[in-house]
Amino acid sequence: MKYYIKTFGCQMNERDSEKVEGILLDNNYEKVEEAEQADLIIINSCAVREKAENKLYSEIGRLRFKNKKATIVAMGCVAQINYEKLKNLADVVVGTNTIDEFYNIVKKQGISGVFIKPSMDKPDYIFPHLNRITSYIDIMYGCDNFCSYCVVPYTRGREVSRKREAIIEEIKELVDKGTKEVMLLGQNVNSYGKNFNYGFVDLLYEVNKVEGLERIRFTTSHPKDFSKDLIYAIRDLKKVCEHIHLPIQSGSNKILNLMRRKYTKEEYLEKVHIYKEIVKNGSITTDIIVGFPQETEEDFQETLNVLEEVKYDTSFSFKYSKRAFTKAKDMDGQVPEEDKMKRLNLLQDLQAKITQEKLKTYENRIVEVLIEGVSKKGNQFFGRNRQNMVVNLDFMDNIKAGDIVKVKITKAFKHSLLGKVI
Ligand code: SF4
Structure with missing residues (x-):
């Protein structure tokens, strides 16, 4: 049996797709790169924005047209919240919390059905991994924050932390199989x-002790809970990389309040300044929503001001879109689409300029790179420095994926760096 998988959305979804692939490979399925060749087509969906959700519906139609015989499975966040609609489109619908039952569900091929369980009842189940140099590790599931624009608490349920023993055991097994770096995942680590x-910082200290593991990354940090202890841990723990992803979402306190983010711009900036002070060469990235209900030009300008002040290495920015179940969808003062677009373009132009300036500062510097594999063109290695920037390198006989090498950066491009091993 052959499967084809397409993943939309965040790293949690990437990890969920990996779990499903692991289950299928363990059961003698073979992966194919073309949907036409597959017996089983899986689409892992994202519900964070309307555009991403619509992609699932159009993708099901497109793939059904290409391959009429395959069983089509819709999984992920849209599957969790919109199964009524999906059961008319896909053959099987798998919720975000039923992945451990995936194989049994899929065995009932050809039977249309809804298989959704709203609760996360097996958080310590160890799902399979594909052999990777960087492995994603779920440390917790769900979110209790209910930001007013966000559908995640409805698609992933309430917060549940996995036990640290299960996490450490999983990491040790992966390191034995060749993992060098782990990315600890949670909506709010x-x-x-x-x-x-027992907190996140305690867990970092524990993971840092795993022999053979070289690097630790984590995402996402909610600014309201981002603590000084964590900043010191980033500085003091050798394996923890000097990079934080700290979503600000807006630079206006009025909008942050409407978003129910539970911090002010000033509190956020203070934490950033402490981080920059304590973690030398630390990088910082963020998420931003433009055009949230009631956002004026002045509010938007405050977001641009934060960009100028913090100088994020990069940012992920989006136009606000109404999401089912959320408070913001019914708020007054929805911003017209053309204003959202204009603001998004302005913000992304500014960020591109800042990113370029930041990358330029790496020219002629020596950085440590974990080689992850061969570039898409097949003529170079690629990897990341500790600050999470992509670095490309010419092939050399004596290096391979999984090695950590010292690299002199020779050129900064728009989104990546080029270097030579020294
Ligand atoms: S912290 Fe807010 S934005 Fe992040 S997943 Fe939870 S509700 Fe969504």
């Missing part, structure tokens, strides 16, 4: 373990 009396 800073609130990890709040029911255990």
Whole structure:
């Protein structure tokens, strides 16, 4: 049996797709790169924005047209919240919390059905991994924050932390199989373990002790819970990389309040300044929403001011879009589409300029790169420095994927760096 998989959305979805692939490969399925060749087509969906959700519907239609015989599985966040619509389009619908039952569900091929369980009842189940140099590790599932624009608490449920023993065991097994770097995943990693009396920083100290592991990354940090202890851990723990992803979403306190983000711009900026002070050469990235209801030109200008002040290495910016279940969808003062677009373009132009300036500062510097593989063109290695920037390198006989090498940066491009191993 052959499967084809397409993933939309965030790293949690990428990890969920990997779990599904692991289950299928363990059960003698073979992966194909063309949907036409597959017996099973899986689409892992994202519900964070309307555009991403619509992609799932059009993709099902497109793939059904290409391959009429295959069983089509819709999974992920849209599957969790919109199964009524999806059961008329896909053959099988798998919710975000039913991946452990995926194989059994899929075995019922050809039977249309809805298989959704709203709760996360097996957080310690260890799902398969594909052999990767960087492995994604779920440390918690769900979110309790209910930001007013966000559908995630409805698609992924309430916060549940996995037990640290299960996490450490999983990481040790992966390191034995060749993993060099782990990315610890959660919607808000800073609130990890709040029911255990054991926090995220404790977990970082524990993971840092795993022998053979070279690097630790994590995402996402909610600014309200981003603590000084975590900043010191980034500085003090050798394996923890000097990069934080700290979504600000807006630079206006009025909008942050409407978003229910539970921090002010000033509190956010103070944390950033402390981070920059304590973690030398630390990089910082963020998420921004433009055109949230009631956002005026002045509010938007405040967001641009934050960009200028923080100088993010990069940012992921989006136009606000109404999401089911959320408070913001019914708010007064929805911003016209053309204003959202104009603001998004302005913000992305400014960020591109800042990113370019930041990348330029790496020219002639020596950085540590973990080689992850061969570039898409097939003529170079690519990897990342500790600050999470992509670095390309010419092939050399004595290096291979998984090696950590010292590299002199020779040129900065728009989104990446070029260097030579020294
Ligand atoms: S913290 Fe807010 S934006 Fe992030 S997943 Fe939770 S509700 Fe969504």
